[in-house]
Amino acid sequence: MSKTHRLIVDKLKKYPSDVQALANSALELSESMPEYSVTEQLKGVIRQIIKEKEEPQ
């Protein structure tokens, strides 16, 4: 993880966990993919996050 990414992760801590999860996925994917591909991947990621949130603990 780059220095900048670490700093961003640090700043994300004040946001809700689902926002953190989606943002982190977006950042990781963006290190190696172009914007359009990242968007397509995030469509699946966001479904998963919502599903996990809905599941009983």
Place this chain on the structure above:
Amino acid sequence: MILQKMTLNNFRQFRGLQEIEFARGEGGNVTVIFGDNGRGKTGIYRALLFCLYGEKRLSQDAQVDERELYLVNYPEMEAKADLKQSVEARVHLEFTHFGRTYQIERAILGMIADSTVIQEDKGARLVTIDEDGNSTTTRDYNEIATIVGGILDRGLREYFLFDGEKIERLTRASSDQRREISAGVRKLLDIDTLEIALRATNRLRKYLDAELETRATGELARVIKQLRENEERSLELEERISAIEEELERGAQEKKQVDAELDKIREIRDLLMARTNMEKKELDLESQVGDLLQDMKNRTGKTALLLVRKTAEKIFKNIDKRKQKHEIPSEIRRDLIDRLISEERCICGTTIKAGTDEHRNILLWRDRTTDILTEDSMLNLWRYLSGIRSHYEDIGVTTEGVLQKYAVVKNELLVTRRKLDELRQKIGSSERADAAKLEKHRQQIERKILKLETEYSQIHEEINILAEERDRLQLQRKEIEREQGIRDELSKRSTLAGATSNALRNIHEEFTGETRDMIGANATKYFRELLDDEGKKTLRDIVVDADYSIQVYDRWQKPFLANISAGQRQIMSIAFIAALAGAAAGTEVFEMPLFMDTPFGRLSHEHRRKLLENVPKWCSQWILLATDTEFGRFEAQILRGTKQWTKFYILKGAGAGSTKIEYIDVNQVNGLLRDEAEVI
């Protein structure tokens, strides 16, 4: 990164094997590389980038075809062309970085075949020696790039070269400046990834909102639609704002140009007035000359008398004498005497026979008389000469006076004509009588600028209104969803995407804001170190605004950039670039060599002194590239005073297209450097 030594062999102008050892360490960290334009000062920096990164171009080569960039020494290739042999250009660099030693070299082959230059990479090698003396070697380009990139990222290399062009660009308050700074900050932060993530989540949100809009009904559908329209309109307005800013900038430039034209016309107006007056004077003088010539012509007769004055005087005296003797007019007229002789009889009636004494006396008498015509002429001449004799002096004085006056007026006429010619040359062929047109054009530009500024304010207001409306609509949407119990999966996804997009946007703004503040603070620190005492009284802070423009604030916290001098702008740029370099290096004292290529430009002595005294403290190594007009005895004296200057190299011409690097002891350089008096 601390540079130790660079060896060049047939690289660019540097024909044959040549070496530079850089000043480093506690004993001194300043190297001066001195040479005329075109001798290869920037070539030293180019060699560094080639060796470290395999870079063949600098930013100044953006418009140059790479095939026309000869890294291999051209004269050497020419010498080997007939033998069809290639020439190897090699750069070898030794440097240290946090306890490790690195030796990197890179080579390129070149030859001239059929009048075409062919260049080919020959390879690279990196030897890394750790603190214990263990060494590893690699020839793999990617591995070398990774190791070197870890020491100094390729994207940041440009921040360690300050050249006159970069400094000049930053002094202009323009979109170029903002782009330069924006690019600098973004590179520093390495936020490409963040920006991709931000755009991707935003795109995701729009996609999910569009899906929701097609599926939602009633009030919710309406609100979602309004949100979409609000966003589209905001985007449109943001784009229009950017366009207006560029148009305003162009308008300001155009107005400046028109004002410059009008100033020229005002200058010409004065010249035109002067020309008209001079032409009137010319006519007047020509008239005077004409009158004087006529006067002289009129005096020719009298003046000519001055030429015959002596003879005239002699004649007058002769006639006068004869008058005194009563020879003129004669007592008896000659024709009467002739009659008496022919009648052989005297007036008294006595007969006069030839041969007698009386006859002889009468003959003598007759001889003394003249004929009446001659007598009359002589008497007239006598009268005339009597009349003018007393005027000789007057004629002389008056004629002299007229001649003198003629000479003076004629001279004045020549001077006037010369001045007139000079004026006519200054005015030139186009007399720009179109001041009225320019004024009208200027008014049009002003009206356009006013219109744009009004539109700008209106759009800003609309953007604020749209933002407020957006907040309201988003609250309304949440309320509707809550009331309708709509928490279906699509809606949740849309909400989450929106929240994540906002979070990343906020983080982006925080990051860039913090970096701008840090750069501003460091730039202010360097700026105040470089300012003279007068400057320090007025100028306080450098701030990088949200739109990436640089502003200087005075002691009353008012924007002051428009009022600072060209020299102050220059040191402001230098301070700013140093702050960027500091941010890139990540430390207060840059552990990177700082190359400055002819940075003195418009700097006063005091500012130069400050720069020379302070830069050695900012960085671990300073390599100053300078021409003879930039670096003279004054600068040498200041630098010696820092006790940090230990290396001096002069780049000398060594035949066409070749340069020789020569080391000179810093205490022996004065003879090579200009004195200030020589510049004047």
